[in-house]
Amino acid sequence: MEAVFIEVKGIVQGVGFRPFVYNLAISNNLNGWVNNDDQGVNIHLEGDTTSINNFLTKLENYAPPLSKIDSIKKTKIKQKNYNSFEITKSENTSNKTTIISPDMAVCDDCINDINDKNNFRYNYALTNCTNCGPRYSIIKTVPYDRCNTSMANFQMCNDCEKEYMDPTNRRYHAQPVACEKCGPKIALYDSKNQLISSNESAIKNIALKIDKGEIVAIKGMGGFHLICDATNDRVVRKLRERKNRPTKPFAVMFKDIIQIKEFAKLTKKEEEILVSKEKPITLVKTISSKLSSQVAPNIDRLGCFIAYTPLHIILFKHLKNPIVATSANLSDEPIIRQKEELLQKLGNVIDFVLDFNREIINACDDSVVQVVNDDISVLRNARGYAPSSIKLDKKTDKKILALGANQKATIALAFENNLVLSPHIGDLNSITSMEYFERTINTFKNFYDFKPDIIVCDKHPNYESVKWAKTQNIKIVQIQHHYAHVLSTMAEYKLDEQVLAFSFDGTGYGDDKNIWGGEVFIANKKEYKRIKHFKYFKLLGGEKSVKEPKRVALSLLFDTFSLDEILTLDTPTVKAFSTNEIKIMHTVWQKGLNAPFTSSLGRLFDAIASFSGILQIQTYEGQTGLQIEMAYNRNIKEAYTYKIEDEDIDLSMAIKEIIKDNNKELICTKFINMLVNLILDISNLYKLPIVLTGGVFQNKTLLEAVCENLEKSKKRYYYSKNIPLNDGGIAMGQLYSQI
Numbered sequence: 001m002e003a004v005f006i007e008v009k010g011i012v013q014g015v016g017f018r019p020f021v022y023n024l025a026i027s028n029n030l031n032g033w034v035n036n037d038d039q040g041v042n043i044h045l046e047g048d049t050t051s052i053n054n055f056l057t058k059l060e061n062y063a064p065p066l067s068k069i070d071s072i073k074k075t076k077i078k079q080k081n082y083n084s085f086e087i088t089k090s091e092n093t094s095n096k097t098t099i100i101s102p103d104m105a106v107c108d109d110c111i112n113d114i115n116d117k118n119n120f121r122y123n124y125a126l127t128n129c130t131n132c133g134p135r136y137s138i139i140k141t142v143p144y145d146r147c148n149t150s151m152a153n154f155q156m157c158n159d160c161e162k163e164y165m166d167p168t169n170r171r172y173h174a175q176p177v178a179c180e181k182c183g184p185k186i187a188l189y190d191s192k193n194q195l196i197s198s199n200e201s202a203i204k205n206i207a208l209k210i211d212k213g214e215i216v217a218i219k220g221m222g223g224f225h226l227i228c229d230a231t232n233d234r235v236v237r238k239l240r241e242r243k244n245r246p247t248k249p250f251a252v253m254f255k256d257i258i259q260i261k262e263f264a265k266l267t268k269k270e271e272e273i274l275v276s277k278e279k280p281i282t283l284v285k286t287i288s289s290k291l292s293s294q295v296a297p298n299i300d301r302l303g304c305f306i307a308y309t310p311l312h313i314i315l316f317k318h319l320k321n322p323i324v325a326t327s328a329n330l331s332d333e334p335i336i337r338q339k340e341e342l343l344q345k346l347g348n349v350i351d352f353v354l355d356f357n358r359e360i361i362n363a364c365d366d367s368v369v370q371v372v373n374d375d376i377s378v379l380r381n382a383r384g385y386a387p388s389s390i391k392l393d394k395k396t397d398k399k400i401l402a403l404g405a406n407q408k409a410t411i412a413l414a415f416e417n418n419l420v421l422s423p424h425i426g427d428l429n430s431i432t433s434m435e436y437f438e439r440t441i442n443t444f445k446n447f448y449d450f451k452p453d454i455i456v457c458d459k460h461p462n463y464e465s466v467k468w469a470k471t472q473n474i475k476i477v478q479i480q481h482h483y484a485h486v487l488s489t490m491a492e493y494k495l496d497e498q499v500l501a502f503s504f505d506g507t508g509y510g511d512d513k514n515i516w517g518g519e520v521f522i523a524n525k526k527e528y529k530r531i532k533h534f535k536y537f538k539l540l541g542g543e544k545s546v547k548e549p550k551r552v553a554l555s556l557l558f559d560t561f562s563l564d565e566i567l568t569l570d571t572p573t574v575k576a577f578s579t580n581e582i583k584i585m586h587t588v589w590q591k592g593l594n595a596p597f598t599s600s601l602g603r604l605f606d607a608i609a610s611f612s613g614i615l616q617i618q619t620y621e622g623q624t625g626l627q628i629e630m631a632y633n634r635n636i637k638e639a640y641t642y643k644i645e646d647e648d649i650d651l652s653m654a655i656k657e658i659i660k661d662n663n664k665e666l667i668c669t670k671f672i673n674m675l676v677n678l679i680l681d682i683s684n685l686y687k688l689p690i691v692l693t694g695g696v697f698q699n700k701t702l703l704e705a706v707c708e709n710l711e712k713s714k715k716r717y718y719y720s721k722n723i724p725l726n727d728g729g730i731a732m733g734q735l736y737s738q739i
Contacts, residue, residue, distance in 0.1 A: 002049055003032075003079040008059070009040040010070035010391075011101045014144040016130030017041050018087050019172040020064050028055045031082040035089065036143045038096040046079055065131055065277060066104055070391040087167055090143045096448045097416055098142050099389045100135065102423075103221045103364060105279035105308035107132035109170065114310050120159055123200050125311035126184050126356060130174045132277070136387060136423070137222040137364050138176060141446050146175040150359040157182035176358070184358035186311070189339070191347050203311065206354045207318030215239050217328050217342055217353040221309055222364030222383055222423075223335030224328035224342050226349065227253075231321045236294035239324065242349040244331070248620035249296035251281045251303035251366065253325040255316040260304050263288040263322070269371045278384025279308040280367035295324060299626045303368060308383075311356075327365055332429040334436040337363045362443055363436065364423045372700050373707055377721050379698060381410065381728055386423035387444075388722065390491060390732075392739060393417070400738050401441070401452035403465040404731035405481065407621075408724065409437060412731035413444055413452075414739060419491065420444070421723065421732050428464040437465065456734040458484070460509035479734045481508030482519045483528045485693040488733030489720045490525065498524045499718075500686045502679055505694035505726070506546070506602030506621070515539065517600025517694075518649070520682055525736065532682060534604065535648040538595040540585050545603070548617050549624055550576040551585070552603045553610035558589045560655045571659055572613035601675075601696050604651070611658050612667040622698070629701045631668035638666075639673035649678065676705045683715055690717040695726040 008017070013036055021034040021043055030047035045052055056074065063069055110129055113121045121127045128134065138150045146152060156164060160179055163171040171177045178184060180199065188202035189195055197205050206216055210227060213235040217224045226243070228235045230252045240246060254260045257275050264284045266274070274282050281303045286296070296302055305325075307313050327335045328342055328350075336342045337360035339353055368380035381388060400414040409425040422440055426433050444450060457469045459478045469476050479487070482503035490499065501521040510516035511530075518534035538555045545551040553573040557566050563586050567579060574582070588595055602625075609615040609624035614631065618624055640654035654674060661667050683690050690710060697703045697719060710717045723729040 001047065001079065002052065003044070003046045003077050004052060005075045005077045006043040006045065006056075006059075007040060007073040008043070008069060008071070009097065011066070011068040011099050011389075012041045013098055013142065014101050014130070014135050014175060015066035016064040016170065016172070016174075017067050019130070019167045019169075021059070022085060022087050022167040024055055024058055025085040028052075030055060031085050033082070033086045033088045035087070035091055036098075036145075037091040038098060038142055040098050042091075044077070044080075044082075046082055066101060068099070068389075070099070070389075090145055096142050097418065099418065099420065100139060100142065100387050100447055101144070102278075102386055103134050103137050103383050104132045104277050105306075105384065106310050106313060107277070110310060111313055114313060120181075121179050123314055124178075124180045124183070125186050125200075125203060125309075125314050126176070126178060126358060127310045128174060128176050129170045130172065131170060133174070133176055134221050137360050137362050138358065139447075140361055142448075144175060149175050150361050151176045151178070154178055154183055154358075184356045186354065186356045189353050189355065191343065191350055191352065193339075193343055196352070200314070202354060203314050204318050206352060207315055209352055210323060211320050214351040215242065215349065217346065217350045218311070218315070219339075219355050219360075220312075220366075222360060222362070223337045224353075225253075225325040226328045226346070227323050227325050229321050230291050230295055230324045233292045233294055236292040236324060239349070240294060246619045247297045247623070249299060249301070249303060250324045250326045251305060251368075252291065252295060252322050253305055253307060253312065254322045255307060255319070257306060259322060260284075260306070263291055264302055264304055267371060267374070269374050269376075273369060273371065273376060274304065274306055278367065279306050280369045280384055281305045281380075283368070283370040283379075291322070300630050301626065305366065311354075329426075330430075330432075332427050333432045334426045335363050335365050362423075362440075365426075370698075370700060372703055375721055377698075378724055379726065379728075380408070380424050381421065381724050382423040385722070386421060388421040390419040390494070391417055392419065393494070396739055398453045398738070399450055400454045400456060400735055401450075402731040402734035403455065403457040403469055404734070405458055405484075405727035406460065406463045406465065408727040409433075409465065410728050410731045411437070411441055411444065412735045413448065413450055414735045415448060415450060419732060419735050419739070421729075424728055434464055434468070438468070454738060456738055458509065458730070458734075459511075477738060479737050480511055480528070481730065482516055482694065483521065483523060484730045484733035484737070485725075486521060486523050486528065486691055486733065487525070487736040488723050488729035489691045489693045489718055489725075491732050491736035492720050492723045493718050495689070495691075495718065496525055498522060498688055499691045500683060500688040501528075501691040501693060502682075503694045504601040504696035506600055506696075507598075510599075515596055515598035515600060517598060517602050518604070519599065522686070522688065523691075525739070530647070532644065532647055532649055533599040534601060535650045536597040536599055538589055538592065539598050539603065540588055540595050542594045542596055546606075547619075549606035549610040550616040553607040554582065554585055555589060555595075556607050556651075556655050558586060560652050569659060571611065571662060572616070573610045576610065576616040605696070605699075608658075608667060608671045612664040614664060614668075622695075625696070625699050628668045628672070629699060631664050632672055632701050633665050633669045636666065636669040637673070638670050639677050640670045642674060642678055644682075672699075672702050672705065675702060676709055679706050680709050680713065683710065684713070690715055692717060692719040693725055697725050
């Protein structure tokens with residue numbers, strides 16, 4: 001006989017871990033106790049050595065589905081001769097380190113409950129258990145107990161309490177546990193905030209309104225969605241007009257995987273992700289024209305996801321078609337979490353709103369992923385995946401707060417041996433988004449009693465996060481944007497070695513005060529050297545050129561041809577301007593008036609869209625890349641010519657070749673093939689592991705082609721999969737620079 005004390009750390013609260021331990025101990029005839037504290041789960045075990053070893057094996061290998069064990073520490077202790085095994089009260093310590101669980105999609109058992117007429121939760125729209133439901137969005141602080149959540153004011157009825165107190169029940173200490181009798185209520189309102197109906201009749205009512213072509217808002221797990229019938233051209237067009245969103249794709253929610261297959265072609269991996277416990281928005285190839293052409297204009301990709309809350313499940317019992325389900329927010333603002341704010345800001349967009357009275361403490365958007373090389377690639381890290389954590393091999397002696405970038409902002413924290421990345425915050429271009437940014441920082445400080453010793457931020461002097469950092473009276477470290485991209489990938493794989501890194505994106509503040517975005521580095525955790533970059537070209541009109549690809553293309557023509565030669569060219573770019581406009585732009589280019597230098601590959605993609613006639617003006621970020629991918633032809637093997645002179649990657653030869661081709665498919669394909677060749681050629685100059693990072697590598701066609709060729713060349717390479725390749729991963733890279 002022996003006694004051991006076991007400390008389990010990771011995501012082990014609110015996921016059914018203690019009842020799992022209880023039942024495992026009982027089945028192995030072990031005595032003692034289990035409890036929660038601010039750092040994780042503690043277990044005192046007494047019994048024979050064989051039973052304890054068997055317990056430890058199953059603890060490690062069969063933990064609850066939503067748990068994530070980072071460490072198990074076992075210590076031999078003196079026996080206290082317990083004669084039973086119990087779950088004891090949570091303890092508070094002065095050192096909060098337990099990792100907060102993300103919100104999770106409704107599980108099959110809960111779906112069965114709401115579909116079972118004999119179950120007291122039949123058609124209850126806020127059903128959950130320890131294997132599913134809200135976590136991050138309802139929690140104020142740790143430990144994850146009901147009193148620390150937005151369920152604190154809901155007194156459980158006898159039926160719910162009986163389950164909540166039973167360690168053999170899957171709702172044991174499921175903090176949001178409730179039913180129709182004792183839990184939050186559903187209510188339907190019109191756009192003037194007048195109550196129309198409640199509970200199940202409210203859901204039936206709003207389904208009728210969706211089918212009739214109304215635009216509605218429905219509260220989800222982490223915020224409101226704007227919703228309409230995804231097969232109705234008229235209503236989707238109306239939503240675009242009301243929201244002032246001309247062409248940016250909408251995500252579509254489906255009843256189940258069977259319904260998705262009517263509209264999209266899925267790989268096995270895509271199907272696996274769509275039905276996973278996270279149920280993210282997944283980008284897939286469309287095959288059907290039954291959806292409105294207004295859902296995702298001019299692209300062959302669709303952001304699909306499956307109904308992931310009980311409310312959605314019940315809603316789809318009454319709906320005929322899949323629905324557009326896009327975040328309810330104003331442009332450049334975070335997702336809205338309260339009905340009053342929704343009606344104030346989007347009352348002119350929606351006709352009705354379906355609400356419930358469980359408060360969303362922490363807003364959380366839907367995650368967006370795609371499958372690359374038959375594996376997940378997270379584009380927006382949010383519901384289901386975030387907060388995300390990386391466990392370091394050694395502890396840091398500092399508490400570090402990283403503030404990320406200005407677009408796709410996230411924050412990250414380092415304490416002890418944890419790196420924690422927040423859910424997606426959004427673009428910091430408004431007062432509301434900055435308030436959300438600060439609220440998120442305070443939320444995470446509160447979770448972990450966290451007071452930073454160091455703040456790490458970008459070098460851009462005009463980033464709102466940088467300005468905020470400078471008001472905090474805390475030591476600041478500024479990390480170059482593209483180097484932070486490299487470090488974010490290194491953090492995911494815990495790389496601590498020299499790498500050859502290709503850091504390609506749209507915009508970042510360079511060390512020479514130019515706009516970088518097409519950089520090749522030799523880097524490690526502590527330093528970097530820029531060894532190559534795309535030769536600088538001018539952005540005519542500065543920010544305006546980001547929205548007008550034709551300006552970028554024209555600038556490249558000015559670099560390559562004389563004004564007289566350009567005026568005689570028969571290309572889509574030249575046709576997009578009047579003769580007088582070209583002459584004015586040439587003066588702007590010559591004199592450098594509001595025409596900053598850039599090395600951005602993202603902007604070069606924009607230029608290709610213009611040269612090929614795909615797009616002269618874009619209405620959302622990444623639009624050119626998506627449409628260039630659509631035009632790519634795998635059967636075309638040719639590539640454009642480039643040359644490298646010292647640090648400069650010179651594309652002047654490629655520009656001359658592009659003008660001669662004047663064919664959309666050929667231009668797009670040869671451009672991507674050129675980038676693949678370029679990466680391969682530079683990688684052959686160095687015997688170093690390769691890092692591919694930055695928003696440009698969200699281009700699935702480019703990334704897969706590069707990886708295929710690197711594998712053929714037997715190169716070791718890395719790109720982020722669980723941390724976004726785009727600016728959403730910057731905060732994690734900033735942290736890693738200080739570890």
